[in-house]
Amino acid sequence: MTDSKYFTTTKKGEIFELKNELNSDKKEKKKEAVKKVIASMTVGKDVSALFPDVVNCMQTDNLELKKLVYLYLMNYAKSQPDMAIMAVNTFVKDCEDPNPLIRALAVRTMGCIRVDKITEYLCEPLRKCLKDEDPYVRKTAAVCVAKLHDINAQLVEDQGFLDQLRELLSDSNPMVVANAVAALSEISDTSPSPAAQMEMNQQTINKLLAALNECTEWGQIFILDALSNYVPKDDREAQSICERVTPRLAHSNAGVVLSAVKVLMKGMEYVGMESEFVITLQKKLAPPLVTLLSSEPEVQYVALRNINLIVQKRPDILKHEMKVFFVKYNDPIYVKLEKLDIMIRLATQENIAQVLAELKEYATEVDVDFVRKSVRAIGRCAIKVEQAAERCVSTLLDLIQTKVNYVVQEAIVVIKDIFRKYPNKYESIISTLCENLDTLDEPDARASMIWIVGEYAERIDNADELLESFLEGFHDESTQVQLQLLTAIVKLFLKKPTETQELVQQVLSLATQDSDNPDLRDRGYIYWRLLSTDPAAAKEVVLAEKPLISSETDRLEPTLLDELICYIASLASVYHKPPSAFVEGQALVRKTPLPVRSASGEPSATGATESPVPQPAQPVQQAPSVIPSHDTAMGDLLGDLLSMDLGPPQQQMQQMSMTPAPQADMGGMDLLGGGLDSLLGGPSPVAGMPASQASMGGGLGDILGLGISSTTYVPPKQVWLPASKAKGLEVSGTFSIRQNMRYMDLTMKNNAMAPMGGFAIQFNKNSFGLTPASALQVPSPLNPGQTADVSLPLASNGPVQKMDPLMNLQVAMKNNIDVFYFACQVPIHLLFTEDRQMDRKVFLATWKDIPDSNEVQMEIPNPNQLDPKGISDKLQQSFIFTIAQRNVDGRDMLYQSLKLTNGIWVLAELKIQPGSPTMTLSVKTRALDVIPQVQQAYELIIANV
Numbered sequence: 001m002t003d004s005k006y007f008t009t010t011k012k013g014e015i016f017e018l019k020n021e022l023n024s025d026k027k028e029k030k031k032e033a034v035k036k037v038i039a040s041m042t043v044g045k046d047v048s049a050l051f052p053d054v055v056n057c058m059q060t061d062n063l064e065l066k067k068l069v070y071l072y073l074m075n076y077a078k079s080q081p082d083m084a085i086m087a088v089n090t091f092v093k094d095c096e097d098p099n100p101l102i103r104a105l106a107v108r109t110m111g112c113i114r115v116d117k118i119t120e121y122l123c124e125p126l127r128k129c130l131k132d133e134d135p136y137v138r139k140t141a142a143v144c145v146a147k148l149h150d151i152n153a154q155l156v157e158d159q160g161f162l163d164q165l166r167e168l169l170s171d172s173n174p175m176v177v178a179n180a181v182a183a184l185s186e187i188s189d190t191s192p193s194p195a196a197q198m199e200m201n202q203q204t205i206n207k208l209l210a211a212l213n214e215c216t217e218w219g220q221i222f223i224l225d226a227l228s229n230y231v232p233k234d235d236r237e238a239q240s241i242c243e244r245v246t247p248r249l250a251h252s253n254a255g256v257v258l259s260a261v262k263v264l265m266k267g268m269e270y271v272g273m274e275s276e277f278v279i280t281l282q283k284k285l286a287p288p289l290v291t292l293l294s295s296e297p298e299v300q301y302v303a304l305r306n307i308n309l310i311v312q313k314r315p316d317i318l319k320h321e322m323k324v325f326f327v328k329y330n331d332p333i334y335v336k337l338e339k340l341d342i343m344i345r346l347a348t349q350e351n352i353a354q355v356l357a358e359l360k361e362y363a364t365e366v367d368v369d370f371v372r373k374s375v376r377a378i379g380r381c382a383i384k385v386e387q388a389a390e391r392c393v394s395t396l397l398d399l400i401q402t403k404v405n406y407v408v409q410e411a412i413v414v415i416k417d418i419f420r421k422y423p424n425k426y427e428s429i430i431s432t433l434c435e436n437l438d439t440l441d442e443p444d445a446r447a448s449m450i451w452i453v454g455e456y457a458e459r460i461d462n463a464d465e466l467l468e469s470f471l472e473g474f475h476d477e478s479t480q481v482q483l484q485l486l487t488a489i490v491k492l493f494l495k496k497p498t499e500t501q502e503l504v505q506q507v508l509s510l511a512t513q514d515s516d517n518p519d520l521r522d523r524g525y526i527y528w529r530l531l532s533t534d535p536a537a538a539k540e541v542v543l544a545e546k547p548l549i550s551s552e553t554d555r556l557e558p559t560l561l562d563e564l565i566c567y568i569a570s571l572a573s574v575y576h577k578p579p580s581a582f583v584e585g586q587a588l589v590r591k592t593p594l595p596v597r598s599a600s601g602e603p604s605a606t607g608a609t610e611s612p613v614p615q616p617a618q619p620v621q622q623a624p625s626v627i628p629s630h631d632t633a634m635g636d637l638l639g640d641l642l643s644m645d646l647g648p649p650q651q652q653m654q655q656m657s658m659t660p661a662p663q664a665d666m667g668g669m670d671l672l673g674g675g676l677d678s679l680l681g682g683p684s685p686v687a688g689m690p691a692s693q694a695s696m697g698g699g700l701g702d703i704l705g706l707g708i709s710s711t712t713y714v715p716p717k718q719v720w721l722p723a724s725k726a727k728g729l730e731v732s733g734t735f736s737i738r739q740n741m742r743y744m745d746l747t748m749k750n751n752a753m754a755p756m757g758g759f760a761i762q763f764n765k766n767s768f769g770l771t772p773a774s775a776l777q778v779p780s781p782l783n784p785g786q787t788a789d790v791s792l793p794l795a796s797n798g799p800v801q802k803m804d805p806l807m808n809l810q811v812a813m814k815n816n817i818d819v820f821y822f823a824c825q826v827p828i829h830l831l832f833t834e835d836r837q838m839d840r841k842v843f844l845a846t847w848k849d850i851p852d853s854n855e856v857q858m859e860i861p862n863p864n865q866l867d868p869k870g871i872s873d874k875l876q877q878s879f880i881f882t883i884a885q886r887n888v889d890g891r892d893m894l895y896q897s898l899k900l901t902n903g904i905w906v907l908a909e910l911k912i913q914p915g916s917p918t919m920t921l922s923v924k925t926r927a928l929d930v931i932p933q934v935q936q937a938y939e940l941i942i943a944n945v
Contacts, residue, residue: 015047015049015050018033018036018037018047018050018053019050019053021033021036022034022037022050022053022054022056022057023053023056027060027062027065030057030060030065031062031064031065031068034054034057034065034068034069034072035068037050037054037072038068038071038072041072041075041076047076048076048079048080051076051080051083052083052086054069054072054073055069055073055083055086055087055090057069058070058087058090059090063099063101063102063105066094066102066105067105070105070106070109073087073109073113074109074112074113077113077114077115077118078113078114078115081115081116081117081118084113084115084117084118085117085118085121088118088121091106091109091110091121091122091125092121092124092125094106095107095125095128095129096125096128100132100134100136100137101136103129103132103134103137104129104134104136104137104140104141106125107122107125107126107129107137107140107141107144108140108143108144110122110125110126110144111126111143111144111147111148112147114151116151116152116799119148119151119152119155120155122144122148123155123159126141126144126145126148126161127159127161127164129141129144130142130145130161130164130165130168131164135171135172135173135175135176138168138171138173138176139173139175139176139178139179140179142165142168142176142179142180142182142183143179143182143183145161145162145164145165145183145187146182146183146186146187148161149161149186149187149190149191150190151799152799153191153193153797154797156187157193162184162187165180165183165184165187166180166184166199168180169181169184169204169207169208170207174210174211174212174213174214174215174219175215175216175219177207177208177211177215177219177223178211178215178216178218178219178220178222178223179219179222181198181208181219181222181223181226182219182222184198184226185198185222185225185226191797192797193797198226198229200226200229200230202233202237205227205230205241208223208226208227209227209241209244209245211223212224212244212245212248213247217251217253217255217256218255220248220251220253220256220259221253221255221256221259221569224245224248224256224259224260224262224263225259225262225569227241227245227263228259228262228263228266228566231270232267232270234270235270235271235272235275238267238268238270238271239267239271239277241263241267242263242264242267242268242271242277242281245260245263245264245267246260246264246281246284248260249261249264249284249285249287249288250288254292254295254299254302254303255569257288257289257291257292258292258302258303258306258568258569259568259569260288261285261288261289261306261310261568261569262565262566262568262569264281264285265310265313265314265565265568266565266566266594268281268282268314269594282314282316282317285310285317286317286318286320286321289303289307289310289317289318289321290318290321290324293324293325297331297332297334297335300331300335301332301334301335301338301574302574304335304338304339304342305338305573305574305576306568306569306573306574307342308338308341308342308345308576309556309561309564309565309568309573309576310565310568311342311345311346312345312555312556312561313561313562313565315345315346318342318346319346319348321346322343322346322351322354322355323354325339325342325343325346326339326343326358327339327340327358327362333367333369333370336367336370337369337370337373340362340370340373340374340377341554343355343358343359343377344377344380344381344384344554347381347384347385348385349385349387349388352381352385352387352388352391353388353391355381356378356381356388356391356392356395359374359377359378359381359395360378360395360398360399362374363375363378363399363407364402368406371406371407371410372406372410375396375399375407375410375411375414376410376413376414378392378395378396378399378414379392379396379411379413379414379415379417379418380414380554382414382418382421383417383418383421383549383550386422389418389421389422389425389426390426392418393415393418393426393429396411396414396415397429397432399411400412400432400433400436403439405439405441406442408436408439408440408445409439409440409441409442409444409445410445412433412436412440412445412448412449412452413444413445413448415429415433415448415452416448416449416451416452417549419452419455419456420546420548420549421548421549423546427456427459430452430456430459430460433449433452434453434460434466437449437466437469443477443478443480443481444480446470446477446481447480447481447483447484450467450470450481450484450485450488451484451487451488453466453467453488453492454467454484454487454488454489454491454492455488455491457488457491457492457495457496458495458496463492463496464492464496464499464500464503467485467488467489467492467503468503470485471485471489471503471506471507471510474507474510475510475514475515479517479519479520482511482515482517482520483519483520483523485507486507486508486511486520486523486524486527487523487527487542489503489504489507490504490507490527490531490538490542491542491543492504493531494535494538494539494542494543495543504531507524508524508527508528511523511524512524512525512528527542530542556576560578562593562594563578563593564576564578565594566593566594567579577845580842581842581845581846581849582849583903584903584904584905584926584927712736712737712829712877712878712879713829713877713878713940713941713944714734714735714736714745715734715735715827715940716734717732717733717734717745717747718732718733718734718824719731719732720732720733720811720822720823720824721813721820721822723749723751723752725820725822726813726818726820726822727752727817727818727820728750728751728752728753728756729748729749729750729751729752729756729813729815729817729820730748730749730751731746731747731748731749731813731822732746732747732749733745733746733747733824735794735826735827735830736830737830740834741793741794742793742794742795742796742830742831743791743792743793743794744772744791744792744794745789745790745791745792746789746790746791746792747787747788747789747790748778748782748787748788748789748790749786749787749788750782750783750784750785750786750787751784751785752784752817753784754784754817755781755782755783755784756781756782756815756816756817757778757780757781757782757815757816758780758814758815758816759776759778759780759782759813759814759815760775760776760813760814760815761776761792761811761812761813761814762811762812762814763798763809763810763811763812764801764809764810764811764812765798765799765800765801766798766800766801766803766808766809766810766826767800767801767802767803767806767807767808768796768800768826768831768900768901768902769796769797769798769799769800769901769902770794770795770796770798770809770826771794771795771796771797771798771799772792772793772794772795773792773793773794773795774792774793776790776792776813777790778790796831796901796902800902802929805825806929806930806933807825807826807827807828807933808823808824808825808826809823809824809825809826810822810823811823811824827936827937827940828900828930828933828934828936828937829878829879829880829937829940829941831900831901831902832878832879832880832898832899832900832937833879833899833900833901834879835879835899838881838883838897838899838905838907840883840884843883843895843897843907846905846907847907847924850907850924850925850926854924854925854926854928855922855923855924856922856923856924856928856931857920857921857922857923858920858921858923858935859918859919859920859921860918860919860920860921860935860938860939860942861917861918861919861939861942861943862912862916862917862918862919862942863917863942863943864942864943865915865917866942867892867912867914868885868892868894868912871894871910871912871942872885872894874941874942874944875896875938875941875942877941878937878941879898879899880896880897880898880908880937880938880941881896881897881898882894882895882896883895883896883897890913890914891911891912891913892911892912892914893909893910893911893912894908894909894910894912895907895908895909896908896909896910898934900930904925904926904927904930905925905926906923906924906925906927906930906931906934907923907924907925908921908922908923908924908934908938909921909922909924910922910938921935921938923935
């Protein structure tokens with residue numbers, strides 16, 4: 001009979017019967033009883049009452065029974081920590097058992113029991129197992145070190161386990177080496193301590209490469225990930241590593257292949273761009289990537305997302321493999337769309353005929369979304385490959401003749417972009433487009449058609465009639481269509497003023513008087529005033545020559561692409577976002593960045609030795625000659641607001657008056673003070689300070705007074721422990737930040753009749769892992785009537801447990817008389833990190849990613865009537881950084897970010913009405929629990945003079 005009998009419904013009184021069976025003298029009966037207990041535990045029944053009886057079954061030579069008991073212990077030890085200590089002696093004994101399986105089982109189970117009381121007993125057995133003669137025990141012990149570090153990091157460092165792990169990198173058994181690498185990598189990723197970082201040198205690399213060939217597939221992945229973080233000394237060493245990793249490309253596991261690709265992609269960056277070695281290596285990379293596309297759809301998708309990054313970085317790798325990206329009829333839609341994107345990236349003059357034929361075929365498919373993407377892809381090919389533009393336009397016209405509604409509408413959208421890319425070249429097809437005017441019902445298509453009519457109004461005899469037909473249902477149109485219609489009719493008026501005067505008055509009246517949309521009203525008023533005061537200026541603005549659109553709008557920004565190449569074979573490479581965009585609550589893994597290349601294409605000497613944190617790209621001073629296409633150039637209201645300079649209005653006005661804008665940019669200029677472009681790389685974030693200085697975060701900038709001031713707000717001291725409750729010891733305290741270190745500042749007063757000494761302090765688990773960074777240094781003895789001021793440095797790497805209230809900190813203080821307990825509230829601004837302000841692009845993306853339901857708005861006082869600059873400066877002293885500032889309808893808007901020590905970002909919008917005693921604070925974060933404390937921090941910091 002199978003084990004399914006243990007999962008059948010049981011009768012009442014089962015616990016009592018199991019208790020008797022567990023205490024039976026017969027081994028078989030005892031084993032059956034433990035199996036029943038595990039079965040009940042598996043289906044969710046509470047069998048914790050049997051804990052002492054199950055623990056008694058540990059004293060057995062039967063390996064199967066021992067495994068079952070250990071499984072039970074792992075599950076219930078946390079709820080019964082005092083009882084779990086009973087099992088410690090058996091664990092210690094089993095760690096010295098002659099059978100290596102039992103030794104490994106014991107150390108693995110002890111590592112999985114996350115109980116603080118047991119960890120200290122684990123140290124000695126773990127130390128022995130790390131030096132065990134059997135490799136199976138050693139590899140299990142290596143993983144156990146990482147588990148123990150997660151429970152108590154300080155204990156692992158103090159006991160010297162990290163050094164023992166590093167010694168295991170030289171082990172003769174490759175699986176031990178792989179597990180040691182995995183454990184060290186895990187510890188390095190989660191611990192900020194320099195002692196916990198994995199040291200990589202030439203000797204270590206050789207050991208890892210030697211072990212690589214004999215590991216299991218998961219061991220190979222761990223080793224390859226570690227190799228990818230190593231910076232070779234020169235191109236010769238980089239070539240050597242690449243040559244020894246290349247055989248992994250033939251592995252059957254997709255994870256191993258992608259990890260090997262990551263090592264090789266980074267390795268090629270350290271070798272000359274045009275070297276023979278790089279060309280040969282690129283040829284070797286193509287077959288394994290192609291092979292991944294014959295896997296299951298889910299693996300294909302992950303491979304395609306990674307290939308998308310690889311093709312953007314090095315298109316030559318797959319330039320001859322276009323056919324493998326052709327869509328199959330049975331591919332899932334997510335695979336089809338990804339293949340489509342890669343096809344466009346690989347399109348060249350040589351293969352464009354083949355690509356177009358394929359895309360035209362896709363446009364007749366039944367899947368509407370896929371057909372739309374295919375039609376859009378034809379337009380992207382026309383923009384990318386100029387020689388094929390005419391063929392692409394011809395293909396689009398053929399598709400329009402099919403009269404399939406959604407195909408026609410998508411074709412019109414992409415033809416509008418083609419007109420932007422190639423002005424005065426394909427306007428002969430406008431009449432064909434106008435024939436389909438009545439069938440357009442989607443905002444994108446209607447807006448595109450209106451743009452075409454307005455832009456080429458002088459070539460269309462009945463342009464006024466066409467635009468007037470749209471005007472009849474003006475209020476029912478989407479905002480996008482209304483804005484486009486307003487601009488098109490103004491263009492028409494400037495080209496044919498005598499015939500369209502009535503039409504332009506009608507649209508301006510609809511936009512300014514009958515509309516509730518502020519964007520539409522503002523644009524209407526701007527056009528109205530331009531036309532009424534200076535028609536010549538209106539013509540220069542509205543009919544200005546437009547910059548050509550670029551085919552590169554869908555490419556990732558180079559610095560982001562370089563960062564994502566370092567994360568190939570991870571979630572970041574699938575999301576195409578850096579980990580900081582979707583991982584919160586812990587220290588993020590820092591990958592070694594790709595080297596900075598010199599103008600000649602060689603990796604620079606500094607690229608391999610500088611800090612592993614990627615440096616931000618320097619803003620380009622030259623005005624761009626190419627702008628993104630319509631799809632990516634549209635910035636929302638938040639993006640527009642964030643584009644403003646932080647300097648005072650007078651400085652902005654001076655800057656505007658002294659630096660005239662180029663004529664070519666007037667058509668896209670934000671008349672209210674800077675468009676989305678300035679958000680993505682515009683003005684200096686701090687008024688009156690050069691961008692290079694404003695971006696400094698420490699070092700020389702701080703010495704010269706250009707960095708962040710560390711004068712954070714310090715609350716007044718409060719009595720935390722009165723003398724009446726501590727046998728004469730009175731403790732007052734507060735919290736502060738000095739020189740980027742957090743302190744608990746204590747005042748100890750001896751009100752007793754006898755001297756005190758032997759002081760020590762300990763914190764309970766708390767919401768943010770606060771723990772003393774050193775011992776409590778109190779002058780000893782503390783004589784009667786004497787007072788001592790003590791500063792206790794704090795760290796935030798302790799055990800975490802959510803408290804109620806959230807900022808509650810429970811403290812135990814010991815002296816030669818007794819142990820005393822008290823609680824205090826930690827001000828949340830103590831946990832704001834001194835990281836520099838969030839990048840503007842990241843701010844905008846993060847604000848959009850956080851759901852609107854996570855936004856909370858409240859009124860806060862401004863008792864000192866501070867101006868925006870005063871508020872910004874004061875908040876920055878406490879590490880609340882202002883990203884951007886703007887004045888809207890007389891109200892100053894500050895956009896701010898702060899980061900907590902556990903990695904949680906909080907974004908804020910502060911609206912300040914001059915002369916008002918209150919301000920409106922809107923806070924947005926994924927961790928809603930911290931919002932009340934953030935509000936309190938704002939109030940305290942702003943009120944403190």
